[in-house]
Amino acid sequence: MKIIRFMNTELTRVAPDTDFPTLLATHASTETRHTYVTDEAGKLLGVVANLDMMKKLVPSYLTAGLAASISDGAELIRKRFEECQHLTAADIMQHDLLLLNPEDTLIEADVRLQESRYNALPVVDAAGILVGDVGRKEILKHIAVEICGLPATV
């Protein structure tokens, strides 16, 4: 089973010079897990995950105990947001990516996702053009319906 058959093609793409507030607003207003940073030709340059945005907005030194010790962290987050204003998508994106090919199989994508810490992996063609992504949800859905023969809705 090739992943090209079930990969998600409705992706959120931004240019590398997208500013931090726009990037945050994009993450907040879309259901997608990742924002893909592409050039004008659609070539994948990097990925910004929800976690990458959260890490920028919350101090890295905080532990769960320390976070609980402060009465309201809103001021800390607001301060971080102000400090991040000058950042662009290119500054935040992850460059070291694990990529899938449209011809990869479902089981290959499944194992790659399990071995990685990502929720979804981008799918690029031979020219490096982003064509879709495959997440845990898509794989489970495909296994349930197409392989195990379970109903699509319960």
Place this chain on the structure above:
Amino acid sequence: MFWVATCIFLVCYAAIVSEKIHKTKVALVGAALTLVLKVLTQDDAFHSVDLGVDWNVIFLLISMMIMVNIMSKTGVFQYIAIKAAKLGRGNPFSIMVIFAVITAVASAFLDNVTTVLLLAPVTLLIADELEIDPIPFLITEAMASNIGGTATLIGDPPNIMIASKAGLNFMDFIIHLTPVIIIIMIVWMLFWKIVFGKRLHVSEENKVRVMAMNEREMIKDPKLLMKSGIIMCLTICGFVIHGFLHFEPATIALAGAATLLLISGEDPHQVLVEVEWPTIFFFIGLFIIIGGTVKAGMISFMSQQMIALTAPTADNTLVLSMVMVWFSGFASAIVDNIPFVATMNPLLVEMAEKIFGGTGVNALQHAKMLPVWWALSLGACLGGNGTAIGASANVIIVGMAEKAGKPITFLRFMKYGIPVTMLTLAISSLYIYVRYYSFG
């Protein structure tokens, strides 16, 4: 064999200083070469008290790491830090002093890296809440951990190594080094008052935010806190009386670590995986390399040169002590103080035997030899404050600050580190002169 051992020693030392290859790899390759080239036999390396691995140091380090790993899970250090910041009423200089004292006291009993790893996040949060630059606070804590660690036998690895080599006990360090460390802390904080007293200002609104912090949230496991607190206290009591009980410090630490591991309910895999094994194997490799140089006669040759340079006699070791404070201090600001002390230890043993005659405790703990050991300890531990790479705690603080978006440049660290190092080494020299040579 002299030149083989000397070459292995010099090449390894250069590789460790260059930091191009991880120091543990260098030490283990050097140790393997020492054995393969038959500078030392395996029996020498593993079983000889004079030439081989100092298992007292190794097991003391491992045991203390186990205890600290378990204790750090309780959140007690962060609890104390927040409580202390509130005691300082949110006043930045008061907080700086209180945190320096807490760090110094904690570092006297725990390893320095753990202490700064536990306190730095609290410091960064409080600085954020007060809207002030955290860097002076972080550098102060790194330096306080190096200073505090000098006060006791278990506070810093060089002291553990010196104690084991010279046969000194926990109370020797308390009697001879703790007083000078208290003096250093007081003078340093007065100096810091001049430097920072008028520069740190925060609004009342920000002070209120610190006062509103809830330290109780930091205690994650009160039962574990109780158990580890009791075992830690008993272990420290054991250190205090280990001389009377005729136990080595490693025996006391191992008993404490084993008991805490047993009653804490912690998974031994998880606790042991957090032991700093690279540091432990660095020590093992280093002991074998240095053992090779002792057996081959290199250390004996160096001791003759040192005797010629400092002209110590059985009645007067003042020049040797002063050279030891300052030379160790400058060397430790540039290179890791562990290989430095590992080299100086057998050198001083050779010198003591030549100056005072005889072997063992009679020579090593001769009244005129003791100040030399204290000088080595003070120089090696306090010298680490000089630069950002002078001590492990400094490296950790610089790394944490960078991760938090507040990078500390090498020069900025030196701007604080060099004056403090000079001040503390000067106080140490004065203390040694007055206590051991003027009145001693």
